[in-house]
Amino acid sequence: MSPVIGITTYEDQAAWRGWNARAALLPYVYVDAVRNAGGRAVLLPPGGTDAEARETVAGLDGLVVSGGPDIDPARYGAVRHPETQAPVHSRDSWDLAVTTSALSLGVPLLAICRGMQVLNVCRGGTLHQHVSDMVGHARHNGPATGFGQHSVQVAEGSLLASVLPSGQYFDVPTHHHQAVDLLGDGLTAVAWEEDGLIEAIEAGPSELGAISGFVLGVQWHPEQGDDSRLFRALVAAAAERAAERADLASMV
Numbered sequence: 001m002s003p004v005i006g007i008t009t010y011e012d013q014a015a016w017r018g019w020n021a022r023a024a025l026l027p028y029v030y031v032d033a034v035r036n037a038g039g040r041a042v043l044l045p046p047g048g049t050d051a052e053a054r055e056t057v058a059g060l061d062g063l064v065v066s067g068g069p070d071i072d073p074a075r076y077g078a079v080r081h082p083e084t085q086a087p088v089h090s091r092d093s094w095d096l097a098v099t100t101s102a103l104s105l106g107v108p109l110l111a112i113c114r115g116m117q118v119l120n121v122c123r124g125g126t127l128h129q130h131v132s133d134m135v136g137h138a139r140h141n142g143p144a145t146g147f148g149q150h151s152v153q154v155a156e157g158s159l160l161a162s163v164l165p166s167g168q169y170f171d172v173p174t175h176h177h178q179a180v181d182l183l184g185d186g187l188t189a190v191a192w193e194e195d196g197l198i199e200a201i202e203a204g205p206s207e208l209g210a211i212s213g214f215v216l217g218v219q220w221h222p223e224q225g226d227d228s229r230l231f232r233a234l235v236a237a238a239a240e241r242a243a244e245r246a247d248l249a250s251m252v
Contacts, residue, residue: 003061004240005039007031008095008115010068011046011088030066033223039238046204051119053097061236061245062214065099065115067221070178073129076121080116080132081129083221085176094124103203108214113176114219116201121183128197131179135195147224150174152199158190159202159216163233169194172220180217185250191218213237220222 006032014023024045033039044056054169056065072087073080075096095118102109103122109188111119117127132138142148151169163171180198183189191200203215222230 001242002038002040003235003242004042004059005034005238006042006044006057006060006062006098007034008062008066008068008098009046010089011090022098025177026028026066029222029223030064032212033231034064034235037228037235042096042165044094046088046091048094048097050093050097053094054101057101058105060102060107060238061242062234063098063102063110064234065109065111065114067113067120067175068095069114069141070129071114071117071121071127073127075172076124076126078126079131083130083133083147092118099120103215106241108234108241109216110214110234111222113216113219116219117178117180119182119215119217120133120180120201123187123203125180125184125187126182128181129178131177132196137195140174140179140193140197141177142173147173147175148169151194152191152220153194154200155190155219158188159214160190160200160218163229164227172199172218172222173224174220176219187217197203 008024012025012027014025017105026043031041069088070085072092073084075092076157099118128134131140139150149171152172153169154164154166156166184202187201189198190202193199197221201217
C-alpha cells in the first residue's frame with residue numbers, strides 16, 4: 001500500500017457555492033504533489049491537543065508541514081515586528097505539536113516555508129521577522145498573491161544534496177518575508193540564497209534521537225514548481241517507515 005502522508009492545513013473563514021463557514025483549508029497543489037509522488041494524502045486540521053497531535057502523527061508514515069501565516073514571535077521570545085501578521089494561535093500550537101511529535105517518533109518530515117520556520121522554532125531557534133529590511137531587496141517575497149523565483153545553492157554532502165543538485169545555484173518558487181535566524185538545536189543549514197539567507201535546514205537521527213533519517217525543511221515552495229524530487233524523497237522515506245511498521249505488526 002502507498003504510505004500515508006499527513007499535511008497540515010489552515011483554519012480560516014471560507015466561501016464556496018453560496019456557503020460561508022469556518023473551514024480547514026489547503027491549496028490542492030500539496031495534495032497533488034503527495035499523490036503524484038506515490039503517497040496517500042491525509043489532511044490535518046489545526047486546533048487539536050498535544051496528545052491528539054502525537055496520536056495522529058503516530059499513525060502516519062510521513063508528514064508535510066505546509067506554508068501559511070507568520071508564527072507568533074512570542075513563541076521564540078521576540079517582540080512583534082510591525083510587518084508580522086497577527087498570530088493564529090490554534091495553528092501555531094498544532095503545527096508545533098505535530099512537528100515535535102514527528103521528530104520524537106521518527107516520522108519522515110518535509111517542512112515547507114512556514115513549516116521550516118516551525119521546525120526551527122520547535123527546536124528553540126529564532127526567526128528574522130521581515131527579511132527585506134535585512135537584505136535590502138524583495139525577491140524573496142514574490143507577488144502579493146502568487147510566487148516569484150530566486151536562486152538557491154545546496155551544501156555538498158547534505159541529505160538535501162542527495163535529492164537536489166549541490167554546488168550550483170538553481171531557481172525555486174518563493175513567497176516569504178520571514179526566515180530562519182538562529183538555528184534550533186540539532187539543525188544544520190544546508191542551502192542558501194545568493195544573499196546568504198538560509199533556505200534549507202535538516203537534521204539526522206544522531207542529532208534528534210529520531211528513528212527517521214529524513215528531517216528536512218525548505219524555505220521555498222516545491223509544490224508550486226515542476227520538480228517533484230523532494231516529495232518523491234519524502235514518500236520513499238515514508239514507504240520505508242511503513243514497511244518497518246508492517247514488519248513489527250506481523251511479529252505481534
